[in-house]
Each structure stands twice: as structure tokens, then as C-alpha cells.
Amino acid sequence: MYYPSALVTVKPSIDNSSFYLQLDDNTTLAPTNMKVSPFGKKEVRALVNYTLDDQAETSPHSRAVRINWIDSIxxxxxxxxxxxxxxxxxxxxxxxxxxxxxxxxxxxxxxxxxxxxxxxxxxxxxxxxxxxxxxxxxxxxxxxxxxxxxxxxxxxxxxxxxxxxxxxxxxxxxxxxxxxxxxxxxxxxxxxxxxxxxxxxxxxxxxxxxxxxxxxxxx
Incomplete structure (x- = not known):
């Protein structure tokens, strides 16, 4: 958990009532243990360490994940x-x-x-x-x-x-x-x-x- 799993774009909704992570041009991640972005309404690039959450619903995103830590760039x-x-x-x-x-x-x-x-x-x-x-x-x-x-x-x-x-x-x-x-x-x-x-x-x-x-x- 000490090292980043990925470089992502943090994409909050307009009112930051929800957010997701863009992993690459085609893959999105849905956080299951965080409802709102820790960076508010800002869209930022970030390093993140996450664990796949196989028990959670992924739709409409590619994967469900639990965020262990995330830090903006x-x-x-x-x-x-x-x-x-x-x-x-x-x-x-x-x-x-x-x-x-x-x-x-x-x-x-x-x-x-x-x-x-x-x-x-x-x-x-x-x-x-x-x-x-x-x-x-x-x-x-x-x-x-x-x-x-x-x-x-x-x-x-x-x-x-x-x-x-x-x-x-x-x-x-x-x-x-x-x-x-x-x-x-x-x-x-x-x-x-x-x-x-x-x-x-x-x-x-x-x-x-x-x-x-x-x-x-x-x-």
C-alpha cells in the first residue's frame, strides 16, 4: 500500500455529490469507500493506491475499487x-x-x-x-x-x-x-x-x- 497503483484523473460531478477515476482513455474506476472527491469540484490528476472490490456493482464503470490513499498532482x-x-x-x-x-x-x-x-x-x-x-x-x-x-x-x-x-x-x-x-x-x-x-x-x-x-x- 506504500506505492501508487495508478495515475488517474479524478472526475467529480458538477456538485461533487459523486466522482469516479479515469484510469486511461478507456477504463474508469468507481470508488466504493469514498462518496465525494477529496479535492472538491476540482478535476485533477492524482496518484492512487487502490484494491479491487469484486463484491461491488461496477456499472456504468469498468471496475469497482477501494481507495487506500490518493494524492493529487x-x-x-x-x-x-x-x-x-x-x-x-x-x-x-x-x-x-x-x-x-x-x-x-x-x-x-x-x-x-x-x-x-x-x-x-x-x-x-x-x-x-x-x-x-x-x-x-x-x-x-x-x-x-x-x-x-x-x-x-x-x-x-x-x-x-x-x-x-x-x-x-x-x-x-x-x-x-x-x-x-x-x-x-x-x-x-x-x-x-x-x-x-x-x-x-x-x-x-x-x-x-x-x-x-x-x-x-x-x-
Whole structure:
């Protein structure tokens, strides 16, 4: 029970009278021991440890589960593309993106585990900015501002970004047709790097965003 079972999206109802967990693009989990989301009306990404509850009714969800613990991840919207002002506004300090099971594009989110230097209790900022190039609508750039906190110990953090897209699935389109290459660009300690994620475009437009609490010294 010490380690997370999964990375999920916590999806409460409008009034938070109920909620469920989106495990991946196709699988949902129905908590049987928690009626309302511990994060209120906020939709956030979270790490969760759960146990399958085979005795409970699952409909309309894929599985029934008992939540042992759940902790939210900092969840943010895309930041505005400010052109030549991006680096000045959002910072240009290096990070490394870690190839890990939580580094994934799914359910309308890009979740990242990244590594940098931390120290002295300074709150860093991290932002994801969409490309201004019309021919690359699924390219994004990660910006990190360490607030001059560059000499601390190396440590990891998690952040999730909700990806807005002008394109959404149509009712008649197949899942295969709506899987695109999402290109992430960032400044690493050895220069500019890129990574490509397979991303399934959501069927519905994405709206609203809230922040989580998993990373305490990150904004």
C-alpha cells in the first residue's frame, strides 16, 4: 500500500455529490469507500493506491475499487504563447524529462516527471506553452523558472497539463484516426531536447482546470 497503483484523473460531478477515476482513455474506476472527491469540484490528476472490490456493482464503470490513499498532482492549463516574451515570462532554466510510467499523454492530459536542482525553499514555476505554428498544432514547449535556485540537490517532481485542442473527435471517427503525435520540447542540461507521445484527441472539448497539491514547492 506504500506505492501508487495508478495515475488517474479524478472526475467529480458538477456538485461533487459523486466522482469516479479515469484510469486511461478507456477504463474508469468507481470508488466504493469514498462518496465525494477529496479535492472538491476540482478535476485533477492524482496518484492512487487502490484494491479491487469484486463484491461491488461496477456499472456504468469498468471496475469497482477501494481507495487506500490518493494524492493529487499539480494540474495546470496550457499557458499563453507570448512569442519572443516566452523565455522572459516563463523562465529558461534546464530540466530533464524522466522516461517513467507517469510520463504519459492520456485522457486529455500530458503528465510529466521531471528532474532539476532544488534548494533553499524557493518555489519554482513550470509552464507548458503551445506552438504558434499552425502546421504543428500538437507541439508544446516546457518552460521552467527556478527563481535563481540553481545550486541545490537534484530531485524529481510531477506536473500535469490539460491539453487544449481546436480539434476534437467526431462521433463517427475511429480511435485510430484520432491518435496524433504530440511533440514536447524542453531545455535540458545538455541543450534542447524533444520527445514524441502518442496522444488520443478527446471526443469533447476540454474546459476548466484546477491545481493539485502533490508538489509543494512548485507552481
Amino acid at each position: 499539480l494540474t495546470k492549463p496550457l499557458a499563453a504563447n507570448l512569442g519572443n516574451m516566452n523565455e522572459k515570462t516563463y523562465g529558461d532554466d534546464p530540466v530533464e524529462i524522466i522516461n517513467d510510467w507517469v510520463t504519459i499523454a492520456e485522457d486529455g492530459y500530458l503528465t510529466l516527471r521531471f528532474r532539476t536542482r532544488w534548494g533553499y525553499g524557493v518555489k519554482h514555476t513550470i509552464n507548458l506553452v503551445p506552438s504558434a505554428e499552425k502546421e504543428q498544432p500538437y507541439k508544446v514547449r516546457l518552460y521552467h523558472n527556478a527563481k535563481s535556485d540553481l545550486a541545490g540537490r537534484i530531485g524529481d517532481a510531477l506536473v500535469a497539463f490539460r491539453i487544449k485542442s481546436t480539434a476534437t473527435q467526431t462521433e463517427n471517427s475511429s480511435d485510430t484516426e484520432n491518435i496524433v503525435d504530440l511533440i514536447l520540447e524542453w531545455k535540458s542540461y545538455s541543450g534542447i531536447k524533444t520527445a514524441t507521445f502518442k496522444y488520443r484527441v478527446p471526443k469533447e472539448p476540454i474546459t476548466g482546470i484546477t491545481e493539485g497539491s502533490f508538489v509543494k514547492m512548485l507552481d
